[in-house]
Amino acid sequence: MVVSTKSAALVGLDVFTISIEVDTINSIPQILIIGLPDTAISEAKERLRLAIKNSGYSFPASKVVINLAPADLKKEGSNYDLAMAIGILIKEGVVKEFDNNKIAFLGELSLDGSIRPVNGVLPIVCDLNRLGIEKVIVPIENLEEASFIDDIEVLGAKNLAEVVEYLNKNIDLSILKQNIDSYLKLKEDYPIDFCNIKGQLRAKKALEIAAAGAHNVLMSGAAGSGKTMLAKAFVSILPPLNKQEAIELTKIYSIAGLLDRKNPLITKRPFRSPHHSSSPIGIIGGGSNPKPGDITLSHRGVLFLDEMVEFPRTTLEVLRQPLEDNIVTISRAAISVTYPANFILIGAMNPCPCGNLGDLKKPCTCTEFQINRYKARLSGPLLDRIDIQLKIQRLEDKELLEEDKNIETSKKIRQRVIKARNIQLERYKDEGILTNSELNSKLIKKYCKIDSDSKKFLEQAINRFSLSARSYDRLLKVSRTVADLDNSIDIDISHIAQALQLREN
Secondary structure, three states: OOEEEEEEEEEOOEEEEEEEEEEEEOOOOEEEEEOOEOHHHHOHHHHHHHHHHHOOOOOOOOEEEEEEEOOOOOEOOOOOHHHHHHHHHHHOOOOOOOOOOOEEEOOEEOOOOEEEOOOOHHHHHHHHOOOOOOEEEEEHHHHHHHOOOOOOEEEEEOEHHHHHHHHOOOOOOEEOOOOHHHHOOOOOOOOOOHHHOOOOHHHHHHHHHHHHHOOOEEEEEOOOOOHHHHHHHHHHHOOOOOHHHHHHHHHHHHHHOOOEOOEOOOOOOOEEOOOOOOOHHHHHEEOOOOEEOHHHHOOOOEEEEOOHHHOOHHHHHOOHHHHHHOEEEEEOOOOEEEEEOOOEEEEEEOOOOOOOOOOOOOOOOOOHHHHHHHHOOOOHHHHHOOOEEEEEOOOOHHHHHOOOOOOOOHHHHHHHHHHHHHHHHHHOOOOOOOOHHHOOHHHHHHHOOEOHHHHHHHHHHHHHHOOOHHHHHHHHHHHHHHHHHOOOOOEOHHHHHHHHHOEOO
16 A cells, blocks of 8 residues: 655745655565656665664565655755655554644654754745645754744654654654744844944935835945945845745745754845856856855845956846846746845946046046946946946045044934835835835836926936936836935925936946
């Protein structure tokens, strides 16, 4: 008689239940695993044999056939080990009957029978209840990560023997329930606070607007003008994560294998700063088994590209579609996965190859041809997707040496950002978006209405600066954010003028 256990497969962020069917044949003792397993699953044969033996149980003296259903779905990873071992032990009569349609098993087996942690436990546990599973047994090291989900019972086990004894109703397994709100308390431990940055009041105001509306920013300025420091401080003025965003981010980092076992919940908005030698796959994600790239790991946070023009053109151009759609779809011959990619892009660059163009102290040694070729590394369509484009000036000696006692802290700026974000949350509660930067053309017409005087002002701006349709839309979205920070229901000329001043390149 065929016995069956349940496990789960991850394809991107989608979860599928996997039925693991086990039967034996009177033949030479061996294990045959079928159902499109990858190398890690195929290599489980000896792990299963030795884990069962070293846990004190006998292995079948016959041919064991294990089928992973559905057979047309590619199975990857080692999280099926535990479910396969339990199936074998049910077949051997070691494990008594239980409702195998209501319980799932996740975990990799060591040769001694202990259960090793696996990636992607949180997204799997989140969706298993929806798929009809009531209980999940996970490695003890993954228990804390999975304990934030309320709708399903999660149990942690150290080894195979514990699971067998639990299923035979001889012992209880570890259960942990965590209060997610206690993890989400904001801690003031950012490496750089805005009060640590002297001067640059105009740049700070621009970044406040960017944070309030989740707008993309490009900063151009001489070396040493403070671009990198401003970018690193930017994350400290973003609003704290809510419960939904924290779970969403933790799912992504769990899949990528980047989750800290000691801190199983992502509680701060991510700040990713890849090196300019990064490949398009490193930025966008991919591989034969597609994994999240930096743009997905920056979801709900910041992707900072320092020395942006030094990135290969092909790497920069892959950002265009995610910046527009807030998702990235990675297609391969056998699989297509979609990951979220709703991030704030902050780019920093020098104004010219020598870095001194526009500097009041150091003369530029570049020719006009060199300057134009240097700036042309950023394509027009990519620049069109960056709402705020700033020129950062080096601090004067007086600004550098003087102590400014009235300088604002990140906490004070963040309070204004949170207030503006709350206005947007209320405004867009029925639209399925969170911030002004996510407005499409239809919603721009609905929520960014302007009076006749403002329209005339905008017409002049379009003609003078040769704005594209996309630039026009983004100008209105930034104007909407400026109005929100000003606590204004309507967008007026002053808001549009301020938004125009933030497009200097």
